[in-house]
Amino acid sequence: MSDKHGQHKSRYTADRLIPGAFDGETVTRRRFMTGTTNAAGAIAASAFVLPALGFAIGPIFKEAPHTWESAGPTDMFSDNNYVPVVVTLTPGIGEAGKTTVYVRQRNATIDTDKADRDSLYIAISSRCAHLGCPVRWVDAAERFICPCHGGVYDLLGRRVGGPPVRPLDRFYTRVVGGMVQIGPRYSVNSELERFSPRDPGEPIDGIGQYLYPSRPSARKL
Amino acid sequence: MARFSRPPTPPLPAALQAPPPRPGDGDGRIKPADQAKEAGISVVDWLDERTSLSGVARWAMFRKVPKGTNWFYTLGSATMFAFLSQAVTGVFLAMFYRPDPSGGAYESIRHVTNEVFLGQFVRGMHKWGSSVMVILVFLHMGRTFFFGAYKYPRELNWVIGVVLLILTMTMSFTGYLLPFDQRAYWATIVGVNINGTGPLLGPYLSDFLRGGPEFGATTLSRFYAIHMLLLPGALAALIGAHLYLVAKLGTTAPPWLKAEESPELRKAEA
Numbered sequence: 001m002s003d004k005h006g007q008h009k010s011r012y013t014a015d016r017l018i019p020g021a022f023d024g025e026t027v028t029r030r031r032f033m034t035g036t037t038n039a040a041g042a043i044a045a046s047a048f049v050l051p052a053l054g055f056a057i058g059p060i061f062k063e064a065p066h067t068w069e070s071a072g073p074t075d076m077f078s079d080n081n082y083v084p085v086v087v088t089l090t091p092g093i094g095e096a097g098k099t100t101v102y103v104r105q106r107n108a109t110i111d112t113d114k115a116d117r118d119s120l121y122i123a124i125s126s127r128c129a130h131l132g133c134p135v136r137w138v139d140a141a142e143r144f145i146c147p148c149h150g151g152v153y154d155l156l157g158r159r160v161g162g163p164p165v166r167p168l169d170r171f172y173t174r175v176v177g178g179m180v181q182i183g184p185r186y187s188v189n190s191e192l193e194r195f196s197p198r199d200p201g202e203p204i205d206g207i208g209q210y211l212y213p214s215r216p217s218a219r220k221l
Numbered sequence: 222m223a224r225f226s227r228p229p230t231p232p233l234p235a236a237l238q239a240p241p242p243r244p245g246d247g248d249g250r251i252k253p254a255d256q257a258k259e260a261g262i263s264v265v266d267w268l269d270e271r272t273s274l275s276g277v278a279r280w281a282m283f284r285k286v287p288k289g290t291n292w293f294y295t296l297g298s299a300t301m302f303a304f305l306s307q308a309v310t311g312v313f314l315a316m317f318y319r320p321d322p323s324g325g326a327y328e329s330i331r332h333v334t335n336e337v338f339l340g341q342f343v344r345g346m347h348k349w350g351s352s353v354m355v356i357l358v359f360l361h362m363g364r365t366f367f368f369g370a371y372k373y374p375r376e377l378n379w380v381i382g383v384v385l386l387i388l389t390m391t392m393s394f395t396g397y398l399l400p401f402d403q404r405a406y407w408a409t410i411v412g413v414n415i416n417g418t419g420p421l422l423g424p425y426l427s428d429f430l431r432g433g434p435e436f437g438a439t440t441l442s443r444f445y446a447i448h449m450l451l452l453p454g455a456l457a458a459l460i461g462a463h464l465y466l467v468a469k470l471g472t473t474a475p476p477w478l479k480a481e482e483s484p485e486l487r488k489a490e491a
Contacts, residue, residue, distance in 0.1 A: 059432040059439070060425050090437045094323035096406060097437070131411040148411065197434065199417040199427050211420040218434035 061216045067091075068174065068181040071103055077121060077180060079105035082137045084126075087182050100126040101171055101182055102137050102144075110155065113192035118172045118221070121180050124157045125169035132200040135168065144168060158190060165203035166190065172221055186220040196220045280468065287474035293368070294472060296361040301460060303354035307392075308453060310347040318399065320445040322438055326401035351393055358389050370473040378466040381459055388456050395448035398441060409444070410436060 071077075071085040082102035090097035102124040106115065111122065124144070126134045133148035143160070144153035152161035157168035167190060172183035185197040189204045196214030198204055204212065214220075256263075269275045286294075317333045317340070319325040333340040362382065365371050371379035398409040413436075417427035432439035 057429055060428045062433070064434050089435050092323065093438045096322050096401075132414040133407060133411065148407075199424055200414040201418040202424065212417075212424055213421070215424050215428055215434060217428050 059217065063219065064217055066184045066221075068176075068183045070176075071101070071123070071173075071180045071182050073178055074105075074121075074175060074180055077103050077105050079107040081139065082124070084137065085123075085182065100134065102126060103173070103180065103182070113156075113188070114194075118174065118183075120175060121173040123171040123173050123182050125171060125185060127169060127200060129159070129164040129166045129168055129200050130162065156192065157188075158192070165201060165208070166198075166205065167192065169197060184221060185218070194220055281464075284468060284471060286472055287478070289475040289478040290472065291475065293364045293475075296357060296364050297467070300354060300357040300361050301464075303350060303357050304456065304460065306350050307347060307354060308457075310343050310350065311449060311453070313343055314347055315449055318445075320399070320442045322401065322441045326399065326441060330400045330402075351396060355389060355393060358386055362386065367476075368473060369476055375466070375470055375473075378463060378470070381463050381466070385456065385459050385463065388452055388459070392448060392452050392456070395444040395452070398444045399448065401441065406436075409440075 067088075069087045071087065072083070077083050082104050085101050085103050086098050087101050088097050089099050104122050106120055106122055108115075111119075113119070126136070126144075128135045128146040128148065128151050130146065130149055130151045133146050135144040135146045135151065135153065137143075138145050142155050144157060145151070146162065146164070150162040151159065151164040153164070153168050154160050157170070159165075159167060167188050169185050169187050171185050174181050174183060187195045187198045187204060189195060189209070195204050195209060197218045197220065198212055198214070202208065202212035265275070314333065317329055317337060319329040321329075330344070333344050335341070365379065365382070394409075394412055397412075398405045413427050413430050416430065417423045419426065428434060430440075430443070431437060432443050
């Protein structure tokens with residue numbers, strides 16, 4: 001039989017007239033078997049690769065549970081100075097899961113950010129907004145100072161010097177039964193507006209909030 | 222040549238006769254001493270008959286090297302031996318290490334360093350050897366660059382080498398956390414956060430490295446698994462590819478050597 005399609009063969013009829021092909025056959029048994037074997041191999045490989053990949057990147061999409069931890073009775077905190085409180089961010093890993101939070105009462109004369117029931121007490125994270133070293137509150141200078149690369153923040157946690165790209169993070173606070181409780185973390189921009197928590201080193205002013213999007217694993221309340 | 226003659230015996234049928242001695246083979250009997258002497262050869266023969274590996278070994282090892290090959294050309298092998306040293310000491314450290322963030326990791330390292338026989342030495346080999354390996358990688362890279370050995374047809378080997386460099390740095394980064402002391406912890410916090418400053422994908426990559434939004438219970442075991450399972454396999458495989466290309470393409474002459482003029486060409490030009 002002559003091939004009426006001439007020299008320009010479609011790939012669907014590539015098997016025409018090869019030895020063993022039936023007349024007019026477009027998919028030979030050989031090609032079918034090759035395809036089936038390849039498909040079986042692909043299915044077998046994805047059976048372990050896909051679950052393993054999902055397992056490895058799963059934590060990116062899992063929201064960490066919110067915890068509220070007692071910081072101390074309300075009369076422990078004044079409105080003009082910070083009290084360091086150690087809270088557990090990650091339970092079960094001992095000292096490595098703890099962090100220092102600087103807590104004070106809200107002071108209407110200096111705190112100009114939005115006042116609501118989550119900010120009756122101001123809880124500033126000691127995690128430097130540059131690369132995450134622990135800042136300390138230096139009372140005499142009224143500054144938060146980072147030991148690693150010289151980041152300096154003012155009383156409200158806003159950057160006044162050094163490499164940090166945004167103010168210090170804060171934690172939600174609430175009062176339950178006369179005790180101040182520290183809740184989940186949130187980040188603030190230079191206007192002290194609340195954003196979902198970002199990692200250190202990620203600016204959230206202007207285009208920064210889009211270049212460093214919030215993650216499914218940690219959202220603001 | 223026979224040293225003494227055998228007493229005359231009735232002739233055996235041809236099928237039962239021992240094969241004639243090969244030239245220079247003594248009296249033709251294979252004695253235990255001869256067998257012992259040839260044990261090595263026969264083992265190699267046995268293997269070679271079944272694998273044909275001797276050709277590969279000859280191809281890989283008895284290569285022609287250009288004139289001017291010098292000590293700088295040993296930096297690659299030095300790097301490989303640094304890697305092997307890391308692999309071997311790492312295996313033995315892994316026998317004692319516990320990736321337990323609530324104190325067990327630090328305690329197991331303290332135990333290795335202070336109490337295990339030769340533990341301080343093997344851990345020191347691994348700890349200082351990692352720096353040695355990084356330094357050697359850069360020296361090797363510098364040699365390749367300044368000798369122009371990355372040029373055609375060796376570009377792919379340069380690319381593989383760069384991937385090996387990145388894997389080595391990742392090894393250093395993940396290994397740094399494992400002692401789980403203050404320095405390890407804070408260096409990892411800072412390192413992961415530097416990684417997070419990459420736009421768009423950085424934050425998610427940080428979550429992937431930590432296994433969550435905060436440094437958590439799985440971070441240490443993640444780093445441990447990456448450090449001792451994922452990366453060594455990738456490194457070993459790529460080193461194999463790197464060496465294959467070296468053997469296939471050969472090494473380059475140093476740039477200060479000029480190509481020898483062929484006398485025919487000179488004659489033709491004259």
